[in-house]
Amino acid sequence: MKERECDNCNNPTPKRFLGKINGLYLCKKCRIELRKNHRKQTIKESGIKEELQKLSSKIKKEREYSRKSYEKRIGHKVINKNYQPIIKGAKIGKPIHLYNLFLSFQEKKCLFRILRQRGMSERDVKERIKDLIEEQQRLGKIMKKENKTKLQIKQKQQELLEELWK
Ligand SMILES: [Zn+2]
Numbered sequence: 001m002k003e004r005e006c007d008n009c010n011n012p013t014p015k016r017f018l019g020k021i022n023g024l025y026l027c028k029k030c031r032i033e034l035r036k037n038h039r040k041q042t043i044k045e046s047g048i049k050e051e052l053q054k055l056s057s058k059i060k061k062e063r064e065y066s067r068k069s070y071e072k073r074i075g076h077k078v079i080n081k082n083y084q085p086i087i088k089g090a091k092i093g094k095p096i097h098l099y100n101l102f103l104s105f106q107e108k109k110c111l112f113r114i115l116r117q118r119g120m121s122e123r124d125v126k127e128r129i130k131d132l133i134e135e136q137q138r139l140g141k142i143m144k145k146e147n148k149t150k151l152q153i154k155q156k157q158q159e160l161l162e163e164l165w166k
Contacts, residue, residue: 006030019146035139042135046128051114058110 003012006027013027020026021034043049071077108129115125143153 008034019142035142039135048111048115048128051111051118055107055110055114059107 002015004015004018004025005011006013006018007024008026008030011027017028018025019028019031021031026034043052067078111129112125115128116122120128139156140153143156148156
């Protein structure tokens with residue numbers, strides 16, 4: 001198999017494992033690192049880290065509360081690890097799961113509300129959420145090009161989401 005050096009770390013890498021970002025051919029390790037930094041930068045620049053953390057803990061708390069009351073009702077613990085309780089106030093329980101959608105409708109609504117409460121204009125809030133979603137779509141597209149399955153992309157985005165909210 002033909003090899004080529006990664007433009008960043010100079011490690012010889014089989015050509016089919018190299019990916020092009022901003023005109024540079026990068027190995028998988030460097031691509032992950034680059035994306036991680038870009039994500040951090042995006043969050044930092046948009047100044048929403050605090051809001052995301054607040055939102056994350058709010059959603060966690062509501063899910064926990066909702067799970068507990070559900071368990072109480074059915075009389076035993078929920079065994080299904082993937083069980084996702086409906087968040088209070090949600091019109092429709094199911095979040096929209098388009099593979100390239102970063103935030104669920106409900107999460108977006110929460111984020112929107114938090115930012116608005118902070119006194120940000122509606123336009124600015126929309127802009128910030130849009131930036132965030134665009135970043136996720138970008139990652140989704142890259143993964144699609146790498147022939148990752150929808151499930152893999154969704155899992156990765158879930159990971160990213162969790163990573164983002166740490
Ligand atoms: Zn590299």
